[in-house]
Amino acid sequence: EDPASCYREGQVVECTVIECTPKQQRLTLTLLSEAERASKPAAKLLQKEGKAGAKEGKNASGEPPQKKRRKSRDDDDEEEEGSAADGPFRRVRTPEEAQPGVACLVDPVAMGDHGQVLCRFDKKGTLLGRIHMTELADPGSRAPLPAELPAGPLRAVIVGPRHDSSTGPAKAAASGAASSRALASFELSRRPSDLAAAAAAAEGTGKGGAAALLAPRPDGVGALAVGEVHAGWVRDITPEGVWVSLSARVTGRVEPLETAETPTHMGALIKRFAPGDPVTATVLRVKSDDAS
Numbered sequence: 371e372d373p374a375s376c377y378r379e380g381q382v383v384e385c386t387v388i389e390c391t392p393k394q395q396r397l398t399l400t401l402l403s404e405a406e407r408a409s410k411p412a413a414k415l416l417q418k419e420g421k422a423g424a425k426e427g428k429n430a431s432g433e434p435p436q437k438k439r440r441k442s443r444d445d446d447d448e449e450e451e452g453s454a455a456d457g458p459f460r461r462v463r464t465p466e467e468a469q470p471g472v473a474c475l476v477d478p479v480a481m482g483d484h485g486q487v488l489c490r491f492d493k494k495g496t497l498l499g500r501i502h503m504t505e506l507a508d509p510g511s512r513a514p515l516p517a518e519l520p521a522g523p524l525r526a527v528i529v530g531p532r533h534d535s536s537t538g539p540a541k542a543a544a545s546g547a548a549s550s551r552a553l554a555s556f557e558l559s560r561r562p563s564d565l566a567a568a569a570a571a572a573e574g575t576g577k578g579g580a581a582a583l584l585a586p587r588p589d590g591v592g593a594l595a596v597g598e599v600h601a602g603w604v605r606d607i608t609p610e611g612v613w614v615s616l617s618a619r620v621t622g623r624v625e626p627l628e629t630a631e632t633p634t635h636m637g638a639l640i641k642r643f644a645p646g647d648p649v650t651a652t653v654l655r656v657k658s659d660d661a662s
Contacts, residue, residue: 387399457569458568459526459569460473461474462497463491464553468491468556470530470584471567472572474525474527475522475525476489477489477490477523482500485506485515486503487524488500498554500555500556500557500558501558501559503515503646504602505564505618506560507562508562509648512648513603514646515646526558526559526560527559528556528559529556529558529587529618531557532556564583567584568583570583571583587617587619588620591656593620594620596656598652599651600651600653601649601650602614602622602648602649603646604645604647604649607640607644610626611626611628614651628654629642
């Protein structure tokens with residue numbers, strides 16, 4: 371049968387090494403059992419494969435193939451840089467370059483909780499970033515929460531240093547071995563208005579500096595005051611109410627009695643709200659000892 375119909379990428383299988391040639395960096399494996407390998411058809415096929423591998427180990431002149439040249443940093447840079455279609459969006463290499471308002475290119479590496487996307491700025495993972503659900507759309511527009519990891523590279527705008535290091539179960543998968551090498555981590559924006567403003571600033575057609583073009587975000591509950599009205603997005607719907615995120619650092623709960631003016635709409639919150647919905651909320655209470 372066609373192997374593609376029997377196996378899938380990532381499937382765990384049990385195999386046996388039947389030939390190992392370190393000089394040629396070649397390893398021949400079999401999925402057959404010992405009894406199956408002893409059968410005449412299988413033995414003949416394995417012998418044929420072994421001869422083919424020996425031939426591949428030499429070039430036309432009879433000499434072993436030359437080892438491939440190890441890629442240099444310049445090769446990585448050339449491979450990672452964006453195309454002309456990416457315009458002013460470029461790779462950021464150092465923390466000094468990662469200033470608020472800078473247009474950059476990032477590679478998604480893992481999904482976090484509530485639609486957030488964890489990214490790295492380069493292959494070595496020396497700079498990491500997060501696109502929070504509140505950075506996917508402009509205020510008043512629905513946040514397009516990704517159902518799966520987006521393909522990269524992604525255009526993004528640096529909002530500032532990331533203060534909250536908790537990313538849920540996907541944290542380890544996001545940075546992997548790169549976490550020990552990471553120099554810094556940043557909050558990133560994919561809001562259309564930020565992308566347009568940062569691109570204009572990078573091309574010299576925008577007014578003011580790139581950082582000045584970013585709309586202010588609530589930087590913790592200490593920055594809120596009772597009575598303030600803020601734009602946000604629905605993060606969760608639970609029996610306790612609707613959880614609304616105002617920024618990457620601020621999430622609050624709207625109790626069921628505060629979700630509508632009339633009691634006829636207080637039931638079935640899940641029918642009225644969905645994660646990613648844009649909402650406008652008024653601050654009723656602020657607890658400074660809360661984490662969000």
